[in-house]
Amino acid sequence: MDRWMWIDSTKLAVLTYCTYEYCSNKIKNIYELVLIVLIYICLNTITHLVKKINLKRVVVVLCIINVIAAVKILSPMFIILIALNILELNFYFKYSIFTSILELILIFIFITPWIKVQFVIFTFFNCVIYMLSNNYSVKVNTIIKENDEMREKIYNLSSKLDKNYEYERQIKYTSKLEERNKIAQEIHDRLGHTIAGSLIQLEASKLFLYKDVKKSEEIINKVTEILRNSNEGIRASLKNIKPPSEQMGINKIKITLDEFSVNSNIKTNLVCTGMMDKITNMQWMVIHDNLKEALTNILKYSKATQVNVKIDVLSKLIRVEIKDNGVGAESIKKSLGIIGMEERCGKLRGQVIVDGTKGFSVIIILPIEE
Structure with a gap:
């Protein structure tokens, strides 16, 4: 429950008390009572609906005027409603709460003696409720703000971790591609040319096989030596590539x-x-x-x-x-x-x-x- 719910609940309780006290008297003007109570409830509701601060100030001033009208038309008892509205003005006009207390003291001086005790009691509790709810609301807003900041920090850290993970994954993938490319190039340079040349020479040896056996034998021996050297080179390359x-x-x-x-x-x-x-x-x-x-x-x-x-x-x-x-x-x-x-x-x-x-x-x- 935030500050305004506390204040509105207090207003409703005080309004109910004042209405009950007024109705318990023999002299009643029920239509004016209903009208003033409805106007008061509507004005307090409008205070939360409007967004601009100036409009809120105007509505709170109208609430105070409505309370004064209730005092004049119905009963001085309704003056105890004015405490929270004056405290609201303290919030919307951003002046010291002591100014609100001085205003309440001035009102106390001019009200009828029989209502002063109830006015003091209700005003005291209204002030206490207002300050407690205000402190509670400030703490809640502070915690919400800190939570938002922490949530934003966590989001930023998560984004950084995701980026670092993606960067690391990309580096690993690029390293694998480079290693595969290196191996492919080694095989192409060492094995591809050797096998291609050896095949050509073996094809040539077939031509001399029945015409010049000695020439054919020389070609086969040469190809054998080339393949042996190539095999040793491939082994050396694989040994260099393979990590210890x-x-x-x-x-x-x-x-x-x-x-x-x-x-x-x-x-x-x-x-x-x-x-x-x-x-x-x-x-x-x-x-x-x-x-x-x-x-x-x-x-x-x-x-x-x-x-x-x-x-x-x-x-x-x-x-x-x-x-x-x-x-x-x-x-x-x-x-x-x-x-x-x-x-x-x-x-x-x-x-x-x-x-x-x-x-x-x-x-x-x-x-x-x-």
């Missing part, structure tokens, strides 16, 4: 940790020491699968805020530790996840060690393959 296994493995681990950190709001840290090129593709697959399983368990049970992953390549073995700072576990029951880790490592002659003290850690030991 350690780059693929470390990058895959980093992506998994970054995705986990974004989705769970748990910080992650990766440290690698030693010669990473000694880790084979199969070992990288086992490390990655076990890492995903460990992160799933951390998210479910640990209540951790940070996960540290350390990969050490020693002289004879590879040691991978996945440790969190969560609640840990006093007794460890091997679930399907831990059993799956052990089975994957067992296939590569490795082992898994779990520890639930000071957080929870999973240590993967794998032998270095010669």
